């Protein structure tokens with residue numbers, strides 16, 4: 001099976017990355033990809049902001065922006081799946097090309113700019129999809145919106161009834177000035193609107209805030225303060241970076257957000273800082289450059305209650321997900337932890 005996966009990946013990498021991405025989604029929907037089901041053991045079972053996860057390894061936002069493969073993705077080994085970003089109205093995003101592989105760096109640069117079918121179409125697909133593990137929606141804002149802050153609540157109002165959690169994404173580098181919404185006053189107002197909408201849902205869902213890895217220490221302190229006071233249920237650290245440190249690949253100077261291995265240390269440091277600043281009061285989800293069980297383990301040691309990944313799958317395929325979950329289980333056993341929760345933050349000092 002691994003051989004078939006390697007051959008499939010090699011063939012996909014001959015294509016332009018966005019075409020390859022679309023084909024990988026089709027292959028999932030057509031049943032061409034083996035799906036192990038969610039990997040789970042008593043050690044891996046994780047409670048995150050009221051959600052019961054079979055394991056703490058999630059799919060990060062941006063892979064299935066339009067909820068086209070929700071069913072298969074919830075049987076692919078992940079403990080939870082994030083769909084989107086969705087914006088209130090459909091929008092085309094930036095002109096192509098807008099996705100670049102950096103193979104020598106095990107990284108990707110993207111500047112999609114929230115291309116998506118719009119919250120209505122995405123909510124309709126989510127409503128029809130079977131959800132074997134918790135599924136969330138990544139909330140975004142339309143580029144041309146007159147009130148971007150209000151867009152997040154609008155998407156939540158539309159898609160909220162069909163998901164198990166939602167993420168406020170004010171950290172994408174690909175919509176100009178979006179990250180200004182991470183500032184103290186703007187963020188507090190935005191989160192208040194989203195929480196009010198959430199509280200009005202028939203089945204209120206946990207709301208997470210996703211932050212950029214490029215915040216200064218002072219900005220991070222502000223985010224921690226606002227997040228703690230706002231009534232949100234957790235923070236996802238982090239989105240892609242604008243940094244281009246130490247890259248070798250041909251496309252290293254492309255504009256957009258960088259993800260994958262070169263993001264790992266930077267995002268893990270932000271996670272550990274945030275864990276210290278929030279003192280374990282807010283659950284944290286660690287994302288950025290995870291490509292192995294050891295990487296996932298480091299995120300948990302740095303303060304993450306759960307993790308997400310995307311870019312490593314571009315290079316290693318979907319079978320990586322089950323490998324990471326099983327590897328984590330073995331690591332927990334070896335280190336003498338009865339579950340993930342016991343290990344959260346156990347190595348935080350090393351990342352500060």
Ligand SMILES: Cc1cc2nc3c(=O)[nH]c(=O)nc-3n(C[C@H](O)[C@H](O)[C@H](O)COP(=O)(O)O)c2cc1C
Pocket residue numbers: 060061062063065084085099108110112114138169172210238239240258259260261263287288289290308309310311312
């Ligand atoms: C092609 C692509 C599209 C993405 N789209 C989104 C998005 O719509 N919303 C979001 O919050 N993050 C988005 N991300 C960021 C990922 O969710 C994740 O935070 C980041 O890639 C770091 O994780 P990784 O190194 O495992 O990929 C995107 C990433 C990539 C590579």
